[in-house]
Amino acid sequence: MPWFIKTKSEREARKNLADDIWVKCGSCKAHIFKQDFVNNLSVCPKCNWHGKITAYERIGITFDSGTFKEFNENINPSDPLNFVDGKGPYTEKVEQAKKKTGLNEAVITGTGKINGTQVVIAVMDFRFLGGSLGSGTGEKILLAANYAYEHRLPYIIFSASGGARMHEGILSLMQMAKTCAGIARLNERKLPYISVMTDPTTGGVSASYATVGDINLAEPGALIGFAGRRVIEQTIKQKLPDSFQTAEFLLDHGFVDKVVHRRDLKETLHRILSFYNR
Numbered sequence: 001m002p003w004f005i006k007t008k009s010e011r012e013a014r015k016n017l018a019d020d021i022w023v024k025c026g027s028c029k030a031h032i033f034k035q036d037f038v039n040n041l042s043v044c045p046k047c048n049w050h051g052k053i054t055a056y057e058r059i060g061i062t063f064d065s066g067t068f069k070e071f072n073e074n075i076n077p078s079d080p081l082n083f084v085d086g087k088g089p090y091t092e093k094v095e096q097a098k099k100k101t102g103l104n105e106a107v108i109t110g111t112g113k114i115n116g117t118q119v120v121i122a123v124m125d126f127r128f129l130g131g132s133l134g135s136g137t138g139e140k141i142l143l144a145a146n147y148a149y150e151h152r153l154p155y156i157i158f159s160a161s162g163g164a165r166m167h168e169g170i171l172s173l174m175q176m177a178k179t180c181a182g183i184a185r186l187n188e189r190k191l192p193y194i195s196v197m198t199d200p201t202t203g204g205v206s207a208s209y210a211t212v213g214d215i216n217l218a219e220p221g222a223l224i225g226f227a228g229r230r231v232i233e234q235t236i237k238q239k240l241p242d243s244f245q246t247a248e249f250l251l252d253h254g255f256v257d258k259v260v261h262r263r264d265l266k267e268t269l270h271r272i273l274s275f276y277n278r
Helices: 008-021 034-039 055-062 090-101 135-151 170-189 229-236 247-252 262-276
Strands: 022-024 031-033 107-114 117-124 155-161 193-202 215-218
Touching: 022 034, 031 034, 055 107, 055 117, 055 155, 055 262, 107 135, 107 262, 117 135, 117 262, 135 155, 135 170, 193 262, 215 247, 215 262
Parallel strands: 117 155, 155 193, 193 215
Antiparallel strands: 022 031, 107 117
16 A cells, blocks of 8 residues: 555544644644643643643642542532433433543532642533533532631632533522522631632623632633623624633723733732731
8 A cells, every 4th residue: 555545543543643742722823742731731832822721630730739638529410400402311411521521520629728728629620511500510619618618718719611501400590699609608707719710711600609709810811701702792783802801801801800820820829818817
């Protein structure tokens, strides 16, 4: 067989090898050695584009080694509507997400330390059904808020979500009020709640706990907003600026307190916590 004729399996093997070696930047489209990209915390070294990372990767780079202790990991999504769409039952989607991610829900909760300071944390994982807010997600976030209240600890949430999980109907929307109510209790004991918005933070999550922090932080370039650009433009009949709904746009308009590079996030959180602990 001539060299330029490849079998399907050979073509797939070559593509898989290339995928294992290179990462294509989602912004400048530069090809980066995968290991260099990972070593740089999944941030493009050429244009500073912040790629998505898993919840456990986030925990690993943010908290002191060996200090994270997970709780409520056995909470699962519910299916109150026995929901089925053109792609099959909701329960099948959940099982696929579990198999893909190794998680039971779109958020991981627990305790950990940031430069020695104990905090309660909730870290969303976009791989699990787009980080959507379902009844299980909301329950875990509320229980984590209750733990922070009972143990007088700061609470930090890292958001990465497409919004409310509509497979669960009104129960998914109820989580917006439920989570905010739990977080509001922290004010009674003057406990700080810090929200860290990553790409993307949209829909019902952006309209609830993600934007009500005592301090709201965001990663560079993160998409943050409620409705999509196209919907808004069609509604107001105006062209929106290219930077609309980016972390930097929200910073300029007072909705975000600081945009922080991923490599600086741990130190920034430490400084904020130190201020509250004085």
